[in-house]
Amino acid sequence: MPSSTAPSARTRVRRLPERAQYDADTVAAIVDAAMICTVAFQIDGVVHAIPTLHWREGEHLYIHGAKASRMLTALTAGEACVTIALADGLVLARSAMHHSMNYRSVVIYGRFEPVTEPAHKLGSLRAFIEGLYPGRWDRLRPISDKELNATALLRIALDEASAKVRDWGVKDDAEDLGWPVWAGVIPLRTVQGEPLTEADSVLAEVPPTRFAPPPR
Amino acid sequence: MPSSTAPSARTRVRRLPERAQYDADTVAAIVDAAMICTVAFQIDGVVHAIPTLHWREGEHLYIHGAKASRMLTALTAGEACVTIALADGLVLARSAMHHSMNYRSVVIYGRFEPVTEPAHKLGSLRAFIEGLYPGRWDRLRPISDKELNATALLRIALDEASAKVRDWGVKDDAEDLGWPVWAGVIPLRTVQGEPLTEADSVLAEVPPTRFAPPPR
Numbered sequence: 001m002p003s004s005t006a007p008s009a010r011t012r013v014r015r016l017p018e019r020a021q022y023d024a025d026t027v028a029a030i031v032d033a034a035m036i037c038t039v040a041f042q043i044d045g046v047v048h049a050i051p052t053l054h055w056r057e058g059e060h061l062y063i064h065g066a067k068a069s070r071m072l073t074a075l076t077a078g079e080a081c082v083t084i085a086l087a088d089g090l091v092l093a094r095s096a097m098h099h100s101m102n103y104r105s106v107v108i109y110g111r112f113e114p115v116t117e118p119a120h121k122l123g124s125l126r127a128f129i130e131g132l133y134p135g136r137w138d139r140l141r142p143i144s145d146k147e148l149n150a151t152a153l154l155r156i157a158l159d160e161a162s163a164k165v166r167d168w169g170v171k172d173d174a175e176d177l178g179w180p181v182w183a184g185v186i187p188l189r190t191v192q193g194e195p196l197t198e199a200d201s202v203l204a205e206v207p208p209t210r211f212a213p214p215p216r
Numbered sequence: 217m218p219s220s221t222a223p224s225a226r227t228r229v230r231r232l233p234e235r236a237q238y239d240a241d242t243v244a245a246i247v248d249a250a251m252i253c254t255v256a257f258q259i260d261g262v263v264h265a266i267p268t269l270h271w272r273e274g275e276h277l278y279i280h281g282a283k284a285s286r287m288l289t290a291l292t293a294g295e296a297c298v299t300i301a302l303a304d305g306l307v308l309a310r311s312a313m314h315h316s317m318n319y320r321s322v323v324i325y326g327r328f329e330p331v332t333e334p335a336h337k338l339g340s341l342r343a344f345i346e347g348l349y350p351g352r353w354d355r356l357r358p359i360s361d362k363e364l365n366a367t368a369l370l371r372i373a374l375d376e377a378s379a380k381v382r383d384w385g386v387k388d389d390a391e392d393l394g395w396p397v398w399a400g401v402i403p404l405r406t407v408q409g410e411p412l413t414e415a416d417s418v419l420a421e422v423p424p425t426r427f428a429p430p431p432r
Contacts, residue, residue, distance in 0.1 A: 010262055014286050036319075038299045040256035040265035046226055049256035049265055051301030051321050070230050083254045085267030087406070090425060095357045096345055097367070103252075105267050129312055139397045141311045151313070170414050181355045183417040186425060187409030190303075197400040198386050200393050207398050209306060 021163045030104045031056045040081040055128045060155040067152045075112040082108040090186040094179035108161040115153040237379040256297045271344045276371040283368045291328040298324040306402040310395035324377040331369040
């Protein structure tokens with residue numbers, strides 16, 4: 001059920017609060033719809049923000065990386081802010097001021113925790129691959145213990161998060177409605193291009209992914 | 217000319233440095249190709265990261281917002297980190313470990329400065345609209361002094377920035393090349409969907425944008 005109450009003070013949307021949503025289902029759906037998040041954190045007072053792939057399992061957002069990664073080390077030592085933004089459409093108004101964008105975004109606050117238990121790591125990496133490429137995990141050369149060990153997994157709870165959504169039409173000033181310029185929304189979406197099969201790929205059939213196939 | 221030297225210590229790419237690029241042309245091209253950046257900053261020691269629209273003019277990245285925005289106020293009071301990430305393709309290998317993504321990303325460090333001179337603001341907002349919709353600015357209901365005054369513009373120099381690019385094929389372990397699974401790259405791109413003209417739009421002709429038209 002949609003909730004209009006922020007789970008914490010730092011989560012409360014200040015700017016355009018009418019676009020804010022705080023319910024877990026909305027947050028989860030936006031996390032799932034995106035593939036890349038930006039993870040912001042500080043090291044010695046300097047703010048860093050790094051884009052990385054993510055996936056969701058239950059009430060956590062997961063990221064992965066090399067065990068030696070400076071970012072992953074810093075993340076378990078302090079608070080982080082994770083941001084996701086999806087551009088859904090261009091909003092063209094009669095005035096420059098009312099041009100806008102339709103979008104879905106999420107901001108998550110909290111601290112990442114390492115996921116170190118091997119069976120948990122294995123299950124999570126499988127969920128990551130399967131989320132992008134349904135059915136692929138079992139066809140791959142099985143992951144080795146060495147590879148699993150070299151991969152660091154971190155997760156952050158989604159309980160301190162806010163979503164922001166704009167998904168409506170043009171809002172112009174009443175006196176501008178007759179202005180002779182096109183007004184409307186141009187949706188945007190991500191699609192696949194033509195797959196590029198490696199020259200030495202044993203199989204030629206391109207596997208399914210979560211993205212739309214190339215336009216014909 | 218491509219440069220392999222980071223402009224500052226905090227800008228140096230630590231993880232997968234073979235993907236790092238520091239030349240201004242590469243950074244500018246990625247800034248131009250993206251529409252949304254994430255701006256990370258801190259207020260009273262808490263790190264925030266907020267997605268926002270951006271555009272480039274010369275050697276600066278510009279953002280805008282309402283004059284009362286908490287973020288815009290905080291940004292001129294301390295250091296920020298701006299991140300841009302574009303997902304260009306899915307890289308499918310024979311092992312889970314070597315799955316990857318083709319992408320272009322930029323990380324910029326520095327401090328935003330306010331742009332307050334009215335003619336500069338007007339020219340910048342024009343560049344913002346024209347960058348998305350070539351030819352549109354002069355057809356819009358002209359911006360009022362009140363609107364211009366209510367809009368805050370900030371810019372950050374691109375001189376302390378790094379880019380990271382992966383734009384190649386699959387890198388599998390030699391002993392995995394015969395594994396019977398598809399290997400290759402599936403490009404991703406953003407395209408327009410069917411425009412939704414407002415019911416009261418005086419004109420029916422959809423204007424050009426910087427994005428590809430809807431697939432036919």
